Amino acid sequence: xxxxxxxxxxxxxxxxxxxxxxxxxxxxxxxxxxxxxxxxxxxxxxxxxxxxxxxxxxxxxxxxxxxxxxxxxxxxxxxxxxxxxxxxxxxxxxxxxxxxxxxxxxxxxxxxxxxxxxxxxxxxxxxxxxxxxxxxxxxxxxxxxxxxxxxxxxxxxxxxxxxxxxxxxxxxxxxxxxxxxxxxxxxxxxxxxxxx
Amino acid sequence: xxxxxxxxxxxxxxxxxxxxxxxxxxxxxxxxxxxxxxxxxxxxxxxxxxxxxxxxxxxxxxxxxxxxxxxxxxxxxxxxxxxxxxxxxxxxxxxxxxxxxxxxxxxxxxxxxxxxxxxxxxxxxxxxxxxxxxxxxxxxxxxxxxxxxxxxxx
Numbered sequence: 001x002x003x004x005x006x007x008x009x010x011x012x013x014x015x016x017x018x019x020x021x022x023x024x025x026x027x028x029x030x031x032x033x034x035x036x037x038x039x040x041x042x043x044x045x046x047x048x049x050x051x052x053x054x055x056x057x058x059x060x061x062x063x064x065x066x067x068x069x070x071x072x073x074x075x076x077x078x079x080x081x082x083x084x085x086x087x088x089x090x091x092x093x094x095x096x097x098x099x100x101x102x103x104x105x106x107x108x109x110x111x112x113x114x115x116x117x118x119x120x121x122x123x124x125x126x127x128x129x130x131x132x133x134x135x136x137x138x139x140x141x142x143x144x145x146x147x148x149x150x151x152x153x154x155x156x157x158x159x160x161x162x163x164x165x166x167x168x169x170x171x172x173x174x175x176x177x178x179x180x181x182x183x184x185x186x187x188x189x190x191x192x193x194x195x196x
Numbered sequence: 197x198x199x200x201x202x203x204x205x206x207x208x209x210x211x212x213x214x215x216x217x218x219x220x221x222x223x224x225x226x227x228x229x230x231x232x233x234x235x236x237x238x239x240x241x242x243x244x245x246x247x248x249x250x251x252x253x254x255x256x257x258x259x260x261x262x263x264x265x266x267x268x269x270x271x272x273x274x275x276x277x278x279x280x281x282x283x284x285x286x287x288x289x290x291x292x293x294x295x296x297x298x299x300x301x302x303x304x305x306x307x308x309x310x311x312x313x314x315x316x317x318x319x320x321x322x323x324x325x326x327x328x329x330x331x332x333x334x335x336x337x338x339x340x341x342x343x344x345x346x347x348x349x350x
Contacts, residue, residue: 012264018264029248030248036250046255049260053264180242
């Protein structure tokens with residue numbers, strides 16, 4: 001674990017009420033970016049972001065992982081699954097849509113209702129195209145892809161989180177990359193030009 | 197090496213999980229394989245495209261920080277009990293030393309027979325001695341004068 005994280009946690013457990021502030025600041029973007037793309041709109045994402053931290057704070061004295069961000073992602077993964085289960089009461093919405101894994105649902109394929117037109121107008125064209133492209137992935141593929149991109153979480157950790165083999169995680173990532181590249185071909189070329 | 201395996205190795209290399217012994221084989225495959233080079237580009241491009249730009253609302257951050265402050269454990273008290281063995285040892289040394297001095301001090305017998313000058317006087321004089329102890333000579337003269345005048349008047 002990052003040494004400064006250990007220091008912050010020790011200081012917090014020692015009674016320094018503001019000691020976790022740098023960690024909240026440091027991890028807010030990767031954690032929120034992941035949650036936002038796994039949920040439906042900013043309102044949901046804000047709620048899950050808060051709840052993730054609330055749970056982490058409640059159990060921080062039990063924290064034994066090597067990586068704090070991994071732990072936050074693990075908590076948020078469980079919260080996202082819980083919320084999805086609660087929301088999917090309508091059976092017809094849960095019927096399989098025939099994704100790559102056969103577990104993609106119709107609900108997964110619909111546009112996120114939480115994003116308002118104002119938010120859409122505020123986002124960049126590339127950002128919106130990326131969002132749309134990510135939504136075409138199955139939830140499992142999307143999760144592997146986003147955990148790698150935003151959290152730099154190892155495949156070993158992702159396999160534990162998704163309760164599958166590393167090989168399955170690698171296959172999901174391969175599929176996600178290939179699919180996103182085919183959808184975002186033009187955008188990637190623009191990026192490549194900008195980088196060169 | 198098959199392309200499918202090369203792609204998996206590229207992913208593992210990116211996450212820092214590729215076994216070192218596979219590095220040369222992957223490099224050799226990548227050198228000659230155009231589709232795998234494209235896959236590698238896709239990986240690099242994705243990392244640029246998917247940067248973390250989204251932030252939670254200020255309210256969400258404030259709520260988290262407030263919760264952190266509310267749930268912060270109390271500050272650790274000073275660990276007096278950490279000094280327990282030292283304190284116990286110091287106390288036993290003091291007690292032992294006290295007992296030793298009490299039992300083996302040779303002034304002990306003489307001290308029992310020590311008496312003050314006051315104790316040698318008879319009871320009436322003891323009272324006078326106590327009454328006048330601590331008074332200066334002027335005070336004593338004034339007291340004597342008052343006593344004398346009082347007796348004269350009576």
